[in-house]
Amino acid sequence: MEAGRVFKITINDQAVEARTADTILEAARRAGIHIPTLCYHRQLSPYGGCRVCVVSVEGIPRLVASCTTPVTEGMQVRTDSEQIRKIRKTIVELILSNHCNECMVCEVNGRCELQDLAYEYGLKTIRFQGERSQYEIEDQNPLIERDYNKCILCGRCVRMCDEIQGVGAVDFSKRGFHAKIATEYDGILSCEFCGNCVAVCPVGALTSKISRYRGRAYEARQVKTICNYCGCGCTLNLHARENEIVRVTSLEDDGVNEGHTCVKGKFGFQYINHPERLKTPLIKRNGEFVEATWDEALDLMAENFTRIGKEYGSNTIGGLCSAKCTNEDNYLFQKFMRTVIGTNNVDHCARY
Ligand code: SF4
Ligand code: SF4
Ligand code: SF4
Ligand code: FES
Known part of the structure; x- marks a missing residue:
């Protein structure tokens, strides 16, 4: 099949347009049909680990993961049925059977994808009781807390760090019940601290220490703006509560950065309300x-x-401008230094 050819498939008896490179999930989402997911992330390679996206396909005797199954012409898919709901509910129950379930005090309560699924499938009790993983919380750094008691092993952080950030600071380690996301030799996190793994974690396993206990997501007013740290111009969402910035996020559909930021954009916002500003x-x-x-x-x-220029020469004067200013401000600044002060000693803070 040639790449990108458009054809029809049927989802829930509805004719839907699909392309040869699509998975069932992609074709369904484009048509506005809901399929729940946990390990899937639009910007990352498909992983197929959680199985909550299972659907039935005419002619295939078992359910398939819609996030990894490519479409074929004429395919007939069903995304919802009693059997599918039962299986998805069991999957969520199994995940929660090895989960610390501390929603009341969890930082992501109200914006947790696992919590949303438990609600969607009406889970009141968990049938599976047994041993639960017990991990020390890892927070030996000023920015990111890793609580693997809440980790659902979706691998989004691993793929984000490897495929988008190009760092590879974390990966799966061990197997079965002991499987865990870990750094090299399970040491402390030592990376760029971009926080992009935090941004894609669907649960509260990875959280920002700076935003901790500073309000629930729904209590904050979100204001879209452009980061003023450098000339890349990343789009940011500032979360403001009681007139203070408490968190910075970025949406994947927004701006040149497509939801990703560096450490400064994500965590360097305290200067805005700092008392020493x-x-x-x-x-x-x-x-x-x-x-x-x-x-x-x-x-x-x-x-x-004027005095220094006369006594020592204008080349003894230098000027430092800022990436927090606009291009126009920076242009005027260097023009002022060269033409009014008479020096080419002009520099800028836009570097680590
Ligand atoms: S990660 Fe989600 S499900 Fe787990 S404790 Fe936090 S809010 Fe609850
Ligand atoms: S903060 Fe950035 S560099 Fe560090 S583990 Fe997360 S994605 Fe990788
Ligand atoms: S830490 Fe978060 S993103 Fe990483 S595997 Fe666990 S749940 Fe997924
Ligand atoms: S979302 Fe498809 S297997 Fe996880």
Whole structure:
């Protein structure tokens, strides 16, 4: 079959357009048909690990994972039936049978994909009781907490770190009941701390330490903006609660960054509400910095630039601008330094 050919398949007795490269899940989602998923993520390679996306296909005697099964012309798919619901419910029960189920105090309560599935399939009790994994919480870093008692082994973090971030800081280790996501030799997390694994974790296994206990997702007002750390211009969603930024996320359909950010964009927002943030110019008087008006500060700068230029030459003066300014601001700054002050000593903070 040639790539990208368009043909019809049938999903729940409805004719749906599909392309040769599609999986059943992709064709269904494009047609607005709901199939639950856990390990699937649109930007990552299909994994087929959780099986909650199972559907029935005419002519195939068993249920198939819709996220890994390619479509074929004329295929007849059913995404919902008593048997499918029963199997999905059992899968969710099995996952929850080895899960710490601390929803009440869990950071992602209200935005947890596992919790949503337990609700969707009406789970009131878990039939399977037995030994549960017990892991120490791993948080020997200032940014990310890893609580593998909540991990459902979906592998999204592994694929995100490897396929998108290109770091490979985490992977599956061990097997069966002892299977776990781990760093090299199960040591402390030592990586770029981009937080993109946190962003794709469907449950509360990976969370931001900076946002912890600073409010539920539904309590925050979200404001879309552009990151002002560098010229990439990533789209960010600032979550504000009681007039403070408490979390930064980014949506995969948004902007040039498609939901990914670096460590600064995701975790470097505390300066916005920091009590030590500079809000007025400071002038040193008698060895102490004191607050001043802009007129006072600009007069002092003009006086000192003129004096230093005359006494030592304008090349003894240099200027540092900021990636937090616009391109236009930075352009004007270098123009000012070169033409008014008379120096080419101009630099910028846009580097680690
Ligand atoms: S990860 Fe989800 S299901 Fe697990 S405790 Fe947290 S909110 Fe509950
Ligand atoms: S924070 Fe980034 S680099 Fe570190 S494990 Fe997660 S995805 Fe990989
Ligand atoms: S830590 Fe989160 S993303 Fe990674 S495998 Fe566990 S549940 Fe999935
Ligand atoms: S979403 Fe298809 S197997 Fe997990």
